[in-house]
Amino acid sequence: MTTTDPGTEAPVAEIGRDRRRKEDQRLITGRTRWxxxxxxxxxxxxxMVRSPFAHARITGIDTSAAKRTPNxxxxxxxxxxxxxxxxxxxAWPLNEEQKTPDHPPMAVDRVxxxxxxxxxxxxxxxxxxxxxxxxxxxDYDELPAVIDxxxxxxxxxxxxxxxxxxxxxxxxxxxxxxxxGGNVDxxxxxxxxxxxxxxxxxxxxxxxxxxxxxxxTVVDPTxxxxxxxxxxxxxxxxxxxxAATTGTPESxxxxxxxxxxxxxxxxxxxxxxxxxxxxxxxxTGRPVKYTETRSESLMAAHHGRDQWQRLTxxxxxxxxxxxxxVDLLADMGxxxxxxxxxxxxLGAWMYNSIYKFDAYRFTTTQVLTNKxxxxxxxxxxxxxxxxxxxxxxxxxxxxxxxxxxEVREMNWIKHEEFxxxxxxxxxxxxxxxxxxxxxxxxxxGYDELREEQRRRREAGDPVQLGIGISTFTEMCGLAxxxxxxxxxxxxxxxxxxxxxxxxxxxxxxITGTSPHGQGHETAWSQIVADRLGVPFEDVEVLxxxxxxxxxxxxxxxxxxxxxxxxxxxRAADKVVxxxxxxxxxxxxxxxxxxxxxxxxxxxxxxxxxxSIQEVATAAWAAHDLPDGVEPNLDASASxxxxxxxxxxxxxxxxxxxxxxxxxxKMRKYVCVDDIGNIVNPLIVAGQVHGGLVxxxxxxxxxxxxxxxxxxxVSGSFVDYLLPxxxxxxxFETDHTTSPSTTNTLGTKGVGEAGTIASTPAVVNAxxxxxxxxxxxxIQMPCTPERVWRAIHGTGSGGETTGAAAPHMSPETGxxxxxxxxxxxxxxxxx
Amino acid sequence: MTRINLTVDGQQVIDDVEPRMxxxxxxxxxxxxxxxxxGCDTSNCGAxxxxxxxxxxxxxxxxxxxxxxxxxxxxxxxxTDGRLHAVQEAFRECHGLQCGFCTPGMIMQSVDxxxxxxxxxxxxxxxxxxxxxxxxxGYHNIVRAVQKAAESTSSEHPEGVGA
Numbered sequence: 001m002t003t004t005d006p007g008t009e010a011p012v013a014e015i016g017r018d019r020r021r022k023e024d025q026r027l028i029t030g031r032t033r034w035x036x037x038x039x040x041x042x043x044x045x046x047x048m049v050r051s052p053f054a055h056a057r058i059t060g061i062d063t064s065a066a067k068r069t070p071n072x073x074x075x076x077x078x079x080x081x082x083x084x085x086x087x088x089x090x091a092w093p094l095n096e097e098q099k100t101p102d103h104p105p106m107a108v109d110r111v112x113x114x115x116x117x118x119x120x121x122x123x124x125x126x127x128x129x130x131x132x133x134x135x136x137x138x139d140y141d142e143l144p145a146v147i148d149x150x151x152x153x154x155x156x157x158x159x160x161x162x163x164x165x166x167x168x169x170x171x172x173x174x175x176x177x178x179x180x181g182g183n184v185d186x187x188x189x190x191x192x193x194x195x196x197x198x199x200x201x202x203x204x205x206x207x208x209x210x211x212x213x214x215x216x217t218v219v220d221p222t223x224x225x226x227x228x229x230x231x232x233x234x235x236x237x238x239x240x241x242x243a244a245t246t247g248t249p250e251s252x253x254x255x256x257x258x259x260x261x262x263x264x265x266x267x268x269x270x271x272x273x274x275x276x277x278x279x280x281x282x283x284t285g286r287p288v289k290y291t292e293t294r295s296e297s298l299m300a301a302h303h304g305r306d307q308w309q310r311l312t313x314x315x316x317x318x319x320x321x322x323x324x325x326v327d328l329l330a331d332m333g334x335x336x337x338x339x340x341x342x343x344x345x346l347g348a349w350m351y352n353s354i355y356k357f358d359a360y361r362f363t364t365t366q367v368l369t370n371k372x373x374x375x376x377x378x379x380x381x382x383x384x385x386x387x388x389x390x391x392x393x394x395x396x397x398x399x400x401x402x403x404x405x406e407v408r409e410m411n412w413i414k415h416e417e418f419x420x421x422x423x424x425x426x427x428x429x430x431x432x433x434x435x436x437x438x439x440x441x442x443x444x445g446y447d448e449l450r451e452e453q454r455r456r457r458e459a460g461d462p463v464q465l466g467i468g469i470s471t472f473t474e475m476c477g478l479a480x481x482x483x484x485x486x487x488x489x490x491x492x493x494x495x496x497x498x499x500x501x502x503x504x505x506x507x508x509x510i511t512g513t514s515p516h517g518q519g520h521e522t523a524w525s526q527i528v529a530d531r532l533g534v535p536f537e538d539v540e541v542l543x544x545x546x547x548x549x550x551x552x553x554x555x556x557x558x559x560x561x562x563x564x565x566x567x568x569x570r571a572a573d574k575v576v577x578x579x580x581x582x583x584x585x586x587x588x589x590x591x592x593x594x595x596x597x598x599x600x601x602x603x604x605x606x607x608x609x610x611s612i613q614e615v616a617t618a619a620w621a622a623h624d625l626p627d628g629v630e631p632n633l634d635a636s637a638s639x640x641x642x643x644x645x646x647x648x649x650x651x652x653x654x655x656x657x658x659x660x661x662x663x664x665k666m667r668k669y670v671c672v673d674d675i676g677n678i679v680n681p682l683i684v685a686g687q688v689h690g691g692l693v694x695x696x697x698x699x700x701x702x703x704x705x706x707x708x709x710x711x712x713v714s715g716s717f718v719d720y721l722l723p724x725x726x727x728x729x730x731f732e733t734d735h736t737t738s739p740s741t742t743n744t745l746g747t748k749g750v751g752e753a754g755t756i757a758s759t760p761a762v763v764n765a766x767x768x769x770x771x772x773x774x775x776x777x778i779q780m781p782c783t784p785e786r787v788w789r790a791i792h793g794t795g796s797g798g799e800t801t802g803a804a805a806p807h808m809s810p811e812t813g814x815x816x817x818x819x820x821x822x823x824x825x826x827x828x829x830x
Numbered sequence: 831m832t833r834i835n836l837t838v839d840g841q842q843v844i845d846d847v848e849p850r851m852x853x854x855x856x857x858x859x860x861x862x863x864x865x866x867x868x869g870c871d872t873s874n875c876g877a878x879x880x881x882x883x884x885x886x887x888x889x890x891x892x893x894x895x896x897x898x899x900x901x902x903x904x905x906x907x908x909x910t911d912g913r914l915h916a917v918q919e920a921f922r923e924c925h926g927l928q929c930g931f932c933t934p935g936m937i938m939q940s941v942d943x944x945x946x947x948x949x950x951x952x953x954x955x956x957x958x959x960x961x962x963x964x965x966x967x968g969y970h971n972i973v974r975a976v977q978k979a980a981e982s983t984s985s986e987h988p989e990g991v992g993a
Contacts (some may be wrong), residue, residue: 020922024932028905028930029914030905030916039862213869213929264965293871315882516929517929517930634960685970716870717874719873724959724960725964728956728961728968754968
């Protein structure tokens, strides 16, 4: 037992291997545990009655017919449960001045968006509940609704009259005030006199996360702890907030996220539906299930983006950027969600991106409207920022008359300058923009495609070629708790991991992250297998159940690996430390003489050693433990990051634009991402591909459209245009590696990179294809109609209007572009 | 209530159902075949795709009574004798799934696609999967998986039909 088996070879490193996923067996055979699959004895089902009006006073609700219906067990309305239903919390009040409307799970006397819940029906079957919901008779007095973001900002009609304004909050970051750079107004005046000034206004249309699994909640009130299963990204945070807002002791709630079918930020929320299912179960004393329909999901789950971006970029005549001024209007919808107000703020550190600017000022104004609430959607603030700066860098290049990659290189941080503190005050850990760009150009065939573009322009080809560039960076690893505290966020940003060394030599890993498609069970197994030298197959990863995973802050913001992975490393290292005294005892050696390698504790310079599993078994048996050694090797660790990590990459996109029809077609997409060290290249590739398509979809297809009365027109998958396999192409991806210096594994996070980078690459390509026709902007999504109008708006060489965002300088007198929320048909000239 | 008699994943079942009950509801709620899932209300997403008499259908778009006398195969009935179907294997091998919610429908549609066309081009695969939505993978690895399944099937049966 105490000598090395000469046949044992050092195991192959797991980190870096393209392991097939442990999760897949159950998913490809249908042996899944989606929340909606859960069936319990005596379980009841819920249906919601939702407001058809965007803004209305509830003057009466008659539930008598519904209550008389056979198989209906309970019907309740907001006024009956106002004191016990809890509230939907805003966890990120940006500052003391923030105005936040009360957000009861169910409206009590007034509804603020179409889709808000006004009554709940509980019945023996889902069909009976829905049938009875049709019989609930609600009387409304319609109130004036404010739908358009800019009109809301003018405060003419109020989304919540009691607040006295639609402005929820204003938040500013100024490099001169912060001491991280100069005064932006001074550099703008200098550029106006002697350099180049680019002023633009861009629209970030409203998007819907559209995870494939509709949200579902099951609550079982039997037993000492009420058990909540929910399709959520945040079981730990939801448990805390459910307790905090309903007065239920936290210890009486068990929250479980079973198999969760995607989230993309859309399930980073505590929802009215969860709170009301909890309430229904408590009222009836029976297990209750609620599963939303897709229409309900699109209408009432939170949306993403929805901003106007006013941007002023100052540069020298040669194209060196001297300053950037950002002024955002951000539509919050009817309520401030869990982190809704903070999403635009997350962009504050990213508008300067990979570049060295002298001065910077960022202001964002959060505005309430009578539409579905807006909160995190993949990237959350960073895609908007990346879009703006990457579009502007192309505009600058056009103004200077140079290749947009050259202008970027003139401005970006050189690889030898890391760590680099930016004008926004962030310290970037590592990166090499030159290397990623060189590799991307080579894979793309950049020079050849530029040459083809030139030929087709000169020949007047009706189908023009455009090349789009996005050299993005982002911040991952939410987040150092002290930073979150400074930003007035309601919680910390640490993560927790626990490792249990079982007496049979198997290993249980408990993580506080909560995966919903990312493959943590596989990647975490790889990390632990390497760190403890145990077989990959012997590691079982447990998550998502607060009875098992006691501590955690869940999964969002590309944090799981960079924060949760580091917690895992530290827990594993603690296991080894705990094993040393017993191993030394077993080997009759001093603990100081032991070294740990490939799963064995070995007496340095000898062949004497024991495996970590053998030590675990000996600890469990406890027959011969040294004094003070406890009978297990289990360990846990909580890790609070010291900094964010900053992945980056160069994305190149070739688009063909039919100038006669406005139709666009993607021809090639190449990306080279530097995300630090990679644990599992297969999983990383999948994250990149999926992220790319979500970003491309913003550029080309998706938009949540409201009509003038505040009804979501794109309220089903017939109208909300998710891309299909037939709309997309295969991608060419590669990586450069600059290991992160902020965590042991050197990882940086990849969950959002594709989405953040791809949107401007695509729009830049579309605009690049028709820039010679006088086009400098096309509003997203770049539909054939918009592209055609941009080309043909005022003739081939004239200024574009209507579908294209005009220059916002006072001389042109243009008031920005048509907002699709005004009606989809108004794409024309103004 | 209407009595229906059909075969699901090789097993004969008889039940009384409301005429309005959808096939997907019957599979999930009556038979516990929860591998087949519901992703939308408008037959756009294809997550509920099963085979009815050998052809893929969206089971949210078929009434249970319409399956009377039919033979239904769900993702749970695809493996035979404990051996995964080549398409299931290929989805795992090529990382053609992430959250896995669209996967049952995606796999059933891919099987159908390969039955019709054992050696599809990339374009044919993309068109053949147009009725199935995935939000995680960007379709890239799903296309790879179908290509791989086609290769492995044709290498098992070099004289493959329609090759």
